[in-house]
Amino acid sequence: MTLIHVPRPDVKKAMNPDRPVNALLKAQVQHLHDAERNLPLRHRTDIYINAIKTEGEAAEYIRKVTTAIQEAHEAAAAKRRREIAITAAADEGPREKKGSASGAKKKTIVKRARKT
Amino acid sequence: MPPGLDNLRHIVVLMMENRSFDHMLGSLTAVDLRIDGITDQLSNPDTTGAIVKPQPLAQFQGQLDPDPDHHFPAVDLQIFGGDTSPNRGPNMQGFVKSYFNQQEDVGQSQKIMYYFAQNQLPVLTTLALEFAVFNRWFASIPGPTICNRAFAHYGTSFGRVDMNVLYVNEPFQSIYSRLINANPKHTAKLYYYDTTSSTMEVANLLQNEPELFGTYDQFLDDCSKSNLPDYCFIEPNYNDHDSDSGEEVANDQHPDHNVQAGELFIASVYKALKTSPLWPNTALLVVYDEHGGIYDHVIPPACTPDQFTASANDTGTGQPFAFDRLGVRVPAILISPWIPRGTVVDGRVFDHASIPATVTKFFLGDYSPRSPRETNADVFIEPNGAAVDPARNLLSLTAMRNDCPDFDV
Numbered sequence: 001m002t003l004i005h006v007p008r009p010d011v012k013k014a015m016n017p018d019r020p021v022n023a024l025l026k027a028q029v030q031h032l033h034d035a036e037r038n039l040p041l042r043h044r045t046d047i048y049i050n051a052i053k054t055e056g057e058a059a060e061y062i063r064k065v066t067t068a069i070q071e072a073h074e075a076a077a078a079k080r081r082r083e084i085a086i087t088a089a090a091d092e093g094p095r096e097k098k099g100s101a102s103g104a105k106k107k108t109i110v111k112r113a114r115k116t
Numbered sequence: 117m118p119p120g121l122d123n124l125r126h127i128v129v130l131m132m133e134n135r136s137f138d139h140m141l142g143s144l145t146a147v148d149l150r151i152d153g154i155t156d157q158l159s160n161p162d163t164t165g166a167i168v169k170p171q172p173l174a175q176f177q178g179q180l181d182p183d184p185d186h187h188f189p190a191v192d193l194q195i196f197g198g199d200t201s202p203n204r205g206p207n208m209q210g211f212v213k214s215y216f217n218q219q220e221d222v223g224q225s226q227k228i229m230y231y232f233a234q235n236q237l238p239v240l241t242t243l244a245l246e247f248a249v250f251n252r253w254f255a256s257i258p259g260p261t262i263c264n265r266a267f268a269h270y271g272t273s274f275g276r277v278d279m280n281v282l283y284v285n286e287p288f289q290s291i292y293s294r295l296i297n298a299n300p301k302h303t304a305k306l307y308y309y310d311t312t313s314s315t316m317e318v319a320n321l322l323q324n325e326p327e328l329f330g331t332y333d334q335f336l337d338d339c340s341k342s343n344l345p346d347y348c349f350i351e352p353n354y355n356d357h358d359s360d361s362g363e364e365v366a367n368d369q370h371p372d373h374n375v376q377a378g379e380l381f382i383a384s385v386y387k388a389l390k391t392s393p394l395w396p397n398t399a400l401l402v403v404y405d406e407h408g409g410i411y412d413h414v415i416p417p418a419c420t421p422d423q424f425t426a427s428a429n430d431t432g433t434g435q436p437f438a439f440d441r442l443g444v445r446v447p448a449i450l451i452s453p454w455i456p457r458g459t460v461v462d463g464r465v466f467d468h469a470s471i472p473a474t475v476t477k478f479f480l481g482d483y484s485p486r487s488p489r490e491t492n493a494d495v496f497i498e499p500n501g502a503a504v505d506p507a508r509n510l511l512s513l514t515a516m517r518n519d520c521p522d523f524d525v
Contacts (some may be wrong), residue, residue: 002521005239006383007376014177014365014374017356022183023369024133024261024316025355027279031318034281038323055366059357066322070311073326111469 008069017056030063043068043075118504120454120511125397125446127475127497129165130350130385131268132378133370134186134260134408137253138444141244143172143234150460151244151464155230158413160212168212168226170411172233172390179227180371182218184409186310188277189432190214191258191444194409195416206441211411213230229411239379240447241523243386243402248450248459248510250496254416255406255443256468256489264405264443265316267468268349271490275424277431287485290321291472292328295347295479302479303345304328307335309353310364316351335385339392349474351393352381372408383523386451396516399452399497401471407444416442417465420492439489442467451497454511461496469493 021029033049045064052058142153156350160169173216184190197209216225234241256267263273266282269290276282284290295302308315315322330338338344352368369378382402389398424440431437448466472493476483481499496505497511498524506512 001519004242004521004523006380006523006525007240008375009176009365009374011363011365014377015356015363017358019356019372022370023279028314028316028318028354031281032314032317035318035323055355056357059312059355062314063357066311066314069322070326093478094141101500115270 017054017059019055021052021055021058025055025062029058029061032062035069036065038073039068040075043072117501117514118454118506118509118511118514120452120492120514121498121500121504122227123397123454124399124452124478124497124500124511125346125517126344126394126399127347127478128344128350128389128398128400129268130352130382130400131265132352132382132404133354133368133373134158134404134406134410135369135375135404135447136407136410136412137414138170138412139174139231139407139410140237140240140404140447141249142231144241144244144249146372147234147245148165148458150251150462151249151490152414152462154413160209160229160411162212162226163216168229170229170231172231173227174230174232174236176236176370176375177297178406179230180410183371184215184228185434186217186260186406186409187279188257188426188437190217190257190409190434191407192431193217195258195444203492206415207378208411208413214409228409231411237375237379239327239383239386239523240402240449242523243382243449243451244447246457246521247452247455250461250466252414252417252445252462252464253403253448253466253470254445257406257439258416258443258477259406261405262316264468267337267489268471269317269321270487271469271493272422272424272470272487275422275426275430275439277426277437284320288487290346291475292321294472294476294483296328298480302347305330305348306336306351307332307347307348307368308351310359311497312359312364312369313351313353313355313356313366316354335416336388339388339394342393344392344394346479350385352378354473364496369404371410371426371466380525383525387525389451390522392518396440396453399450399511401448401450401496403448403468403471404446405468407446411443414445416444418442419465419467420488422487422489429438450510452511454513455517456513457517457519459510464508464517465492466496466506470496485504 145153191209215228266273292304332360366373367377367381387483477499
């Protein structure tokens with residue numbers, strides 16, 4: 001087996017967050033801006049993307065919106081879980097009091113809720 | 117079934133940014149004549165009429181600034197040399213002219229012909245010589261990143277030749293959706309470098325299926341814990357930024373990002389797989405999304421048209437485009453311990469539609485609907501369970517190699 005040396009870049013020279021944003025990052029920012037419009041208001045960044053001129057500014061925006069998209073999905077999933085739990089708890093109550101006569105119907109409701 | 121295919125459980129694709137085959141691997145012709153790279157016969161005219169030959173003078177950073185134009189009209193000029201007549205033919209004579217258009221600087225325009233010497237790129241050139249290098253892997257479109265990357269995810273760009281938001285039209289599902297919705301279910305993931313770099317697949321997958329995504333740290337963890345999905349796609353770091361672990365230099369190799377940082381990243385992906393218990397069961401494809409406006413000498417071939425057409429207005433050339441010609445050639449290397457050292461894949465044509473084509477056929481078998489481009493794309497790994505043609509099978513060794521190289525990363 002051969003061990004091959006990989007030269008490291010000089011990070012201080014290579015790193016330049018003030019570099020003007022390239023076409024690819026501009027497109028990525030635009031795509032995230034478009035995605036951001038679909039987010040609930042509380043997850044939006046309120047950043048004016050036309051003012052993003054450098055790679056560092058683009059990176060900051062990309063981080064915020066990517067995080068916001070993930071948080072919005074997590075919040076929606078958590079809400080869904082809560083609703084399912086509430087439905088299940090509501091079903092549990094009457095069944096304990098009245099027996100299992102309508103149990104099959106209630107189980108169907110829970111199942112449907114999980115599918116959503 | 118050949119043991120390499122029999123053992124294969126995971127396909128990993130790493131897609132880098134914006135470098136042509138000749139620019140990165142052209143030097144290897146001097147080492148192995150079967151590799152179709154740089155020779156003395158190649159040149160482009162500059163705008164003074166002088167002949168400019170490729171030279172091994174490429175630098176890691178600071179040389180291709182401004183970023184060479186690689187949007188559709190510029191690539192049209194690069195491929196056709198500026199001929200816009202109805203019966204024109206491709207000649208790869210317009211690279212210097214195209215770069216000149218950006219600054220009108222003759223000296224700067226000639227740098228588009230520069231390529232890296234072998235010893236400058238120890239990772240990429242070693243992998244190319246040690247495993248399977250493709251002589252004819254082309255970008256899917258003579259255009260920029262987003263539409264080319266779409267071919268890797270969907271087998272089509274749905275008629276787009278630009279960087280605009282790409283909304284997926286049913287019925288062509290992404291390769292990830294196909295896998296996770298299959299019966300039996302398969303696993304798939306897109307690993308982006310970190311949240312600050314994120315993904316180029318924002319409009320559809322990140323918005324609608326964020327559970328498909330992981331970070332590069334998770335990829336490393338999944339490798340070490342033998343938890344890799346059946347198929348995964350890795351995106352490099354697209355921007356310079358600070359993180360909790362310090363300064364993160366962009367490693368996508370997009371001009372004018374540092375090429376050595378990309379070399380380190382490729383070596384890191386390779387090492388994570390090679391030191392994983394899953395190494396015998398994994399194939400890694402390292403490929404570039406498009407050529408980034410940088411010189412390559414191989415004429416992109418015509419191909420099966422897609423079912424979409426970009427309008428003359430969208431292409432910016434005055435002519436519509438039926439997706440019936442591939443983009444400029446890019447580096448592509450398939451890595452597995454079951455591939456013989458020094459494999460050169462020649463006489464077959466691949467593009468990024470080959471990625472979903474290969475993954476679909478390997479894990480799912482017959483699947484439809486898929487785009488005409490994907491349906492007609494060649495596969496780089498033979499389908500699982502099918503009668504295997506030995507002449508096409510790249511994972512052809514009967515015993516696993518134990519002489520694969522290591523990198524000190």
